[in-house]
Amino acid sequence: MSWGFLRDLLSGVNKYSIGIGRIWVAVVFIFRLLVYIVAAENIWKYEHDEFECNIKQPGCENVCFDHFFPVSHISLWALQLIMVSTPSLLVVFHVAYREKREKHHNQKLYKSPGEIDGGLLCTYLISLILKMGLEIVFLVLFYKLYNGFKVPRLVKCDIRPCPNTVDCFISKPTEKMIFLYFLVATSCLCIVLNLSELSYLIFKYSIKCYLKRYIKKCQGSESDCHKSGIIGHNRPAAAGRFHNSLASSPSIQ
Amino acid sequence: MDWGSLQDVLGGVNKHSTSIGKIWLTVLFIFRIMILVVAAERVWGDEQQDFVCNTLQPGCKNVCYDHFFPISHIRLWALQLIFVSTPALLVAMHVAYTRHEKKRRFRNGEKIDIEELKNEKIHIRGPLWWTYTSSIFFRIIFEAVFMYVFYYMYDGYQMPRLVKCNAWPCPNTVDCFVSRPTEKTTFTIFMLAVSGICMMLNLAELCYLVIKICMKESRKTTVLK
Numbered sequence: 001m002s003w004g005f006l007r008d009l010l011s012g013v014n015k016y017s018i019g020i021g022r023i024w025v026a027v028v029f030i031f032r033l034l035v036y037i038v039a040a041e042n043i044w045k046y047e048h049d050e051f052e053c054n055i056k057q058p059g060c061e062n063v064c065f066d067h068f069f070p071v072s073h074i075s076l077w078a079l080q081l082i083m084v085s086t087p088s089l090l091v092v093f094h095v096a097y098r099e100k101r102e103k104h105h106n107q108k109l110y111k112s113p114g115e116i117d118g119g120l121l122c123t124y125l126i127s128l129i130l131k132m133g134l135e136i137v138f139l140v141l142f143y144k145l146y147n148g149f150k151v152p153r154l155v156k157c158d159i160r161p162c163p164n165t166v167d168c169f170i171s172k173p174t175e176k177m178i179f180l181y182f183l184v185a186t187s188c189l190c191i192v193l194n195l196s197e198l199s200y201l202i203f204k205y206s207i208k209c210y211l212k213r214y215i216k217k218c219q220g221s222e223s224d225c226h227k228s229g230i231i232g233h234n235r236p237a238a239a240g241r242f243h244n245s246l247a248s249s250p251s252i253q
Numbered sequence: 254m255d256w257g258s259l260q261d262v263l264g265g266v267n268k269h270s271t272s273i274g275k276i277w278l279t280v281l282f283i284f285r286i287m288i289l290v291v292a293a294e295r296v297w298g299d300e301q302q303d304f305v306c307n308t309l310q311p312g313c314k315n316v317c318y319d320h321f322f323p324i325s326h327i328r329l330w331a332l333q334l335i336f337v338s339t340p341a342l343l344v345a346m347h348v349a350y351t352r353h354e355k356k357r358r359f360r361n362g363e364k365i366d367i368e369e370l371k372n373e374k375i376h377i378r379g380p381l382w383w384t385y386t387s388s389i390f391f392r393i394i395f396e397a398v399f400m401y402v403f404y405y406m407y408d409g410y411q412m413p414r415l416v417k418c419n420a421w422p423c424p425n426t427v428d429c430f431v432s433r434p435t436e437k438t439t440f441t442i443f444m445l446a447v448s449g450i451c452m453m454l455n456l457a458e459l460c461y462l463v464i465k466i467c468m469k470e471s472r473k474t475t476v477l478k
Contacts, residue, residue: 175328
């Protein structure tokens, strides 16, 4: 059980995504998951061992590290990746439910179980909203836990058993900061993609709904349409007789 | 989940590339990704542990290491490889979109062979030519940008044996020694050379595509005349 599971999950999700959704999957895959695994994990690998305090007092380093890093950046990052990929499972489950229903009733109930319409559209929209919500929650969490996205070189610590205020030095702060900014940038990109997909889908299906209603309305008042059509037909003929003009006058009859 | 996933994604693009594109992809996988994974990661693996400063002052080593290596070579290479591989995805997406359109037309009644559609090699012409050419252009830009970033950040491509550091809390100017400088320099120059080769291949591919389209246009105009 490893990140390969998330990769397979995302590949499965890709099947039922549309347009911008596929771009979202590619961004998460390459710019977030792959970067996390090949680069970011190694930066934070020895963060506790390389955290050094200017003191020989046993326990002081441990306590200070725990105070300044209640949850490590890298653990939060991993959680974020998992949580943000999971709402897409709702769509996968719904499609599986549709397929099961079709099998159970032994007849074609839907145009295509994977087609995003009706109930599946609602599920898709909910998954988009959840994804955006989770991204924002994690960004806010990062910001609040670490007072911004900066990683300081030095932190001053005075928690027991440290005797006085002690200087503690964080390892690779610049590299960590660069990758944190990279994380924030990709999160924001994913939020923008989700928002555009949400807007596009709402717009598309509103237009579809509106057109359907308009056609139904027209079909419903067909007799009125027909009457106005007859009058329309007679008018040019009458005009033609009245003016007694050119033989080539247009006759719509 | 690692570089293998990138290989799966890019392998699909290989089918629709030109011959030079295929050579580029091979060079990328064998001389860059594989070297990075099997050799370079081992060389840079212990870089901070074995970075030694001539002082007992706690924190001095951390601060000096951070000052001289704001971002490690190995991470920069990983990012470079990811960014340089990504434009190929544009091509993959365009091909997938073209196939999707053909499938839609088939569903709407036009006669298209499904099996042939799956294995069809999509030729690089029309809108796909523009996508393909843009992807090569972006590849060249990313390669150049990363090569410049390396040069700018590390004052050249050589790894020094000794760096002199006087950042606080180091008491005075302190000598710090980098681990395996010669091996690191060798690998840096190797990766630089391969980046250069990849850039040349991309330039050659770009010229080839442009010349090909110009010749086609001139043939069309002579036929029309």
